[in-house]
Amino acid sequence: MNRRRMYSASRMLRIVCAASFAAMAPPAVAKPFCSFASAAPVDFGIYSVFATQPNNFGVGSIQVNCQGGGGPINITLSTGQSHSFAARQMRSGASTLLYNLYISAARSAVWGDGSGASSAVYLDKNSNTKLDIFGQIPARQDVAVGNYSDHITAIVNF
Structure with a gap:
């Protein structure tokens, strides 16, 4: 009989422990996430x-993947x-x-970011989207010969 009581007590202890651990586990929460899958730079070509x-129009793109939220x-x-x-402004030296x-x-x-005269782009919460970025250089700029570039940061707010 002792063996039977020990088995029952041992089994009961395992059930109580399992129930305790289940009670301590945090609830499952699906957190939203977004990522940039790819980016293509805006290429303006040669400026005259x-x-x-x-006459210098360029098109680049970013691929955004967002789930949840x-x-x-x-x-x-x-x-x-x-x-x-x-x-x-793009720069080449000074x-x-x-x-x-x-x-x-x-x-x-x-x-832009929605401040001043700029606008942000809005997407649905579950989206896998390629967004084109359209660029333009105004005419009549007297600039030195060189390779001009700028660094733009894209930010996903969710």
Whole structure:
């Protein structure tokens, strides 16, 4: 009989321990996440200082993958080296070349963080989307010959 009581007590102890650990486990929560799957730079080609109309248009893209979450997601772009959305600046040494990045091919809404005259891009909470970035360099800029570049940071807010 002792053996039977020991077996029952041992079995009961295992059940109590298992129940205790189950009670201590945190609830399962699916956390939202977003990532940039890929990015393609905006390439403006060769700029001509003699052009009287804007003729340097570039298109780049970012691929955004977001899952979960409770509301809309927005994608913002930084100002780069200019610290202004009014006119971003590419640099080559001490020379600067003005340009900007836009949300659509119409190039009417500057892609920024929503401050000033800029706009952010909004996506659904569950989204795997390729977003095009449209760039334009204004005409009539007298700049030195060189390779001009800027560094823009894309941020996902969710």
